[in-house]
Amino acid sequence: MTKKVLIIGGCGRIGSSVARDIANHTDAEVIVTGRQPRQDIKQPLQFLALDLEDLERLRAAIATSNLVIHCAGPFHYRDGRVLKTCIEQGVNYIDVSDHRSFYQKVINYRDEAKAAGITAILNTGVFPGISNSMVRQGIEQLDAAETIHLSYVVAGSGGAGITVMRTTFLGLQQPFEAWIDGKWQKKLPYTQREIIEFPKPYGKTGVYWFDVPETYTFAESFPVKNVITKFGSVPDLYNHLTWITAHVFPSAWVKSKKGVEFFSHVGYKMTSVTDRFSGIGVAMRAEISGKKGDRNVKYCSTMVHENTAIAAGYGTGGVAQLVLAGKLHQPGIFPVEQVLPTNLFEETMASRGIEIHRQLNVE
Structure with a gap:
């Protein structure tokens, strides 16, 4: 069956870059959300009007997904409701969060995520990511x-x-x-x-x-x-x-x-x-x-x-590709550097044309 990816805030610059990357590198059905109806979302992407304050609609959208990607910043203002709902529904989670305050809020759910068997990966864009x-x-x-x-x-x-x-x-x-x-x-x-x-x-x-x-x-x-x-x-x-x-x-x-x-x-x-x-x-x-x-x-x-913005899409899209393929599965909540093996990181970056130049000097 085709897997379904729900991208919260998927109509913004970062979210849309993530959506395009996933559409380009996987066969998943990609649904992007925004607070207001949109007529400009083109295939293969789909659109869902969704306000994070509408908890019932949020819960229903997550329940029918295989992976949720949270791109709706600024994360200084966000609580952990999206991740919390993913834990309740047993759905894997990724985000592009970019502030320690958000990390400190959601890491408290680590044991719950592990018990639920879901993989939740934070900070996956470009920096962090x-x-x-x-x-x-x-x-x-x-x-x-x-x-x-x-x-x-x-x-x-x-x-x-x-x-x-x-x-x-x-x-x-x-x-x-x-x-x-x-x-x-x-x-x-x-x-x-x-x-x-x-x-x-x-x-x-x-x-x-x-x-x-x-x-x-x-x-x-x-x-x-x-x-x-x-x-x-x-x-x-x-x-x-x-x-x-x-x-x-x-x-x-x-x-x-x-x-x-x-x-x-x-x-x-x-x-x-x-x-x-x-x-x-x-x-x-x-x-x-x-x-x-x-x-x-x-x-x-x-x-x-x-x-x-495109580079951020590569970072998050690469992690999503690995999670969807079952290559990245570790129940709990982690910043990306704790859970993404270097060989898989290098593989996804190479497939997107990203070159990382390295040098080791003896002092």
């Missing part, structure tokens, strides 16, 4: 890892919608804890600018401390002393404007819902203009320091794609 697996890929090359330094740069809007803009500004609201010297330490978002050498066309680009789920989950997933996660934008003008938003404007503005909406809409309008010359791509760089034998080594991997 592909980035997580790049780090696992590197960790496995070392005998002992000490420091993970993960950096990202996005050109303009990244080809994503206004929801991603909201996520960025929500990430500026308060200090967060990072795993440094084997303990949790407070960091301010968009501080400690660092110049990182990314592959072409980005080159040397400024990045800043930013709270992403990896900052939190890597400390649980890998026995390391330091986890550093930094984010930046091109053109560099956006880095400076974001820094000003985080550190100059009154905090009440940045923390209010109206303020987030204002900054998000202004940012989206600006990037809609600059995307024409900056592009909408993404570059990621994972550097891991540690030991191989008795030698100090530094592993570095990089990945570039011309469209951030």
Whole structure:
């Protein structure tokens, strides 16, 4: 029988990229949801009008599915109702969640998910997502890892919608804890600018401390002393404007819902203009320091794609393909780096034309 995939928030930029990837790589029936009726959804995709506040309709939609993919952010605002319902209905679950607060809410259902026999995989897009697996890929090359330094740069809007803009500004609201010297330490978002050498066309680009789920989950997933996660934008003008938003404007503005909406809409309008010359791509760089034998080594991997939203679709779509094929089955709730084996990660990325360049240097 044909398997059915339900994509919550499947009409947005990220959700639609996930839907296209699954349609291209599997024979599954793909149903995308949105709050308002849509007439522009084309075959082979199907559309279902669904509001997450309508719990009965949500439950009915999940009950008839084989896999549910949650793409309806910002995840700062989401509770665990979709995952909770999947557990109740015995349906596998994937999401593109991108904030530790959501992870901390839903991980409390881990034992319930395991008892129900469902596989629930979090943080599966591009960052988090592909980035997580790049780090696992590197960790496995070392005998002992000490420091993970993960950096990202996005050109303009990244080809994503206004929801991603909201996520960025929500990430500026308060200090967060990072795993440094084997303990949790407070960091301010968009501080400690660092110049990182990314592959072409980005080159040397400024990045800043930013709270992403990896900052939190890597400390649980890998026995390391330091986890550093930094984010930046091109053109560099956006880095400076974001820094000003985080550190100059009154905090009440940045923390209010109206303020987030204002900054998000202004940012989206600006990037809609600059995307024409900056592009909408993404570059990621994972550097891991540690030991191989008795030698100090530094592993570095990089990945570039011309469209951030499409790359996110590849990350989540690849995981969905493996779950649907029965190649990825581990009851419980996990961030993607804990459950996706490197060989399967490499297989799905290669099938989508994603190249990850790797280098191991002895210091």
